[in-house]
Amino acid sequence: MMSEKRSLVSINTLSREKILQLIQRAEEFEMNPNSKILDGKIVATLFFEPSTRTRLSFETAANRLGAKVIGFADPKITSGTKGETLKDTIMMVQNYADVIVMRHYLEGAALYASEVAKVPIINAGDGANQHPTQTMLDLYSIYKTQGTLDNLNVFLVGDLKYGRTVHSLLMALRHFNPTFHFIAPKELAMPEEYKAYCREHGIKYVEYEEFNEDVIAEADILYMTRVQRERFTDLMEYERVKDVYILKASMLGKARENMKILHPLPRVNEIAYDVDDDPHAYYFQQAQNGLYAREAIICDVLNM
Amino acid sequence: MNQELMVAAIENGTVIDHIPSNKLxxxxxxxxxxxxxxxxxxxxxxxxxxxxxxxxxxxxxRYFSDAELDRLAVVAPNVNLSIIKDFNVVEKRQVRLPKDIVGVVKCGNPKCITNNEPMKTRFHVSEKNNDVICCHYCSREQVLDKVKLV
Known part of the structure; x- marks a missing residue:
């Protein structure tokens, strides 16, 4: 009998135990990143939408585990442009690969692929919907810097309306009794559905429009995101707030010692360059943690 | 006067009653x-x-399959259905919205995979609010009263 297929499509399906188990696995890979666990396996990376950062991280993870990598980085060279359906592409590639890592511009693409494929699917981002390996690396970064995921003050800053990463992080941390602080301009505030979710599940949250030294003094984690011009219907409002949600080194005077600054990258100007040298800055290590988190995830879906 | 009598009886077939008039x-x-x-x-x-x-x-x-009744439930939830044989009602049931609505409703999100791939749509009826359905694939919610059918 075939063992149950273990795709990773959405962070919302992961239990507290599963998250902790993946973190423990990531920790092991960080201590010992190179192994031959996946010797003889083939990992396909199908990027229907380009994302160099995520693809390199996955391909490095696969290579460090001893797997071979096939796939495409640029959708222009695939038969999708000739009108091939996603299903047909998946049906073809599953004949060659043991696991498919896919990024797609359409929402729900990875879930659909996981339903038609006989091999596990890892969602490397499907439109504005889900990007669970980003969330896993965020969680691993939080765990690594705080020693726990439980009972933390997590401050989410910037675009909380459209930010896929902050929504997924919120859902994943629901298992760990967090206190959230939502810091955003009115137009980009945390959507009501997530606040309702917090209230229904007894998750504490506070909202602010101001972003300054005093507001962030209690933070354990300061998760920054970009406030983008194209998200505003009212450009006057954008002009008013565009410089408000920029983190500068001068704002870190009252920060807790354990506080770390995270950002999904790429950043534009929302974290001033003078923060990079501050001991609270963690966003580059965070990206590196993605490698270990992805090694753990690839092994997990392959039941290895 | 008995409402039923305003429309003549049938010997065999199906009676669908309690349809909201705006949905007829x-x-x-x-x-x-x-x-x-x-x-x-x-x-x-x-x-x-x-x-x-x-x-x-x-x-x-004419009798209707479960799949047809599932479609009917999306447009007019809670109608009554009677199966008639030899002028007698042999079965009475209320049409109910299924928990999963498959291949009936179009997703309102143009970036949803279901609008870009030849595949069946699938929605879950919200547990909190029976008037709201949620796309199985992209999670976009829609109010049942305003959905477009496939």
Whole structure:
């Protein structure tokens, strides 16, 4: 009998135990990143939408585990442009690969692929919907810097309306009794559905429009995101707030010692360059943690 | 006067009652009644004690599959259905919205995979609010009253 297929499509399906188990696995890979666990396996990376950062991280993870990598980085060279359906592409590639890592511009693409494929699917981002390996690396970064995921003050800053990463992080941390602080301009505030979710599940949250030294003094984690011009219907409002949600080194005077600054990258100007040298800055290590988190995830879906 | 008597009885077939009057013509087109060769009787804007105003259709010699009734439930949840044989009601049931609605409703999100791939749509009915359905694939929520059918 075939063992149950273990795709990773959405962070919302992961239990507290599963998250902790993946973190423990990531920790092991960080201590010992190179192994031959996946010797003889083939990992396909199908990027229907380009994302160099995520693809390199996955391909490095696969290579460090001893797997071979096939796939495409640029959708222009695939038969999708000739009108091939996603299903047909998946049906073809599953004949060659043991696991498919896919990024797609359409929402729900990875879930659909996981339903038609006989091999596990890892969602490397499907439109504005889900990007669970980003969330896993965020969680691993939080765990690594705080020693726990439980009972933390997590401050989410910037675009909380459209930010896929902050929504997924919120859902994943629901298992760990967090206190959230939502810091955003009115137009980009945390959507009501997530606040309702917090209230229904007894998750504490506070909202602010101001972003300054005093507001962030209690933070354990300061998760920054970009406030983008194209998200505003009212450009006057954008002009008013565009410089408000920029983190500068001068704002870190009252920060807790354990506080770390995270950002999904790429950043534009929302974290001033003078923060990079501050001991609270963690966003580059965070990206590196993605490698270990992805090694753990690839092994997990392959039941290895 | 008995409302049922305003529309003649049928010997064999299906009676669909308690259709909200504003949904009647949608129900007719959904079930393809305009293409039937058998007798169809339509009662529009009848007085209903329960609903104030209702519509009903009696369709001779035609029975509906569960899949067809699932489609019907999306347009008009909670209608009553009677199966008639030899002028007798042999079965009465209330059409209910299934927990999963497959291949009936179009997702309102143009970036949803279901709008870009030849595949069946799938929605879950919200546990909190029966009027809201959520796309299985992209999670976009829609109000049932405003959905477009596939």
């Amino acid at each position: 013509f949608e129900v007719i087109s959904l079930l393809g009644l305009q293409d039937l060769k058998s007798t169809v009787m339509i009662g529009y804007n009848l007085v209903s004690q329960k609903m104030g105003n209702k519509s009903l259709v009696k369709i001779a010699d």
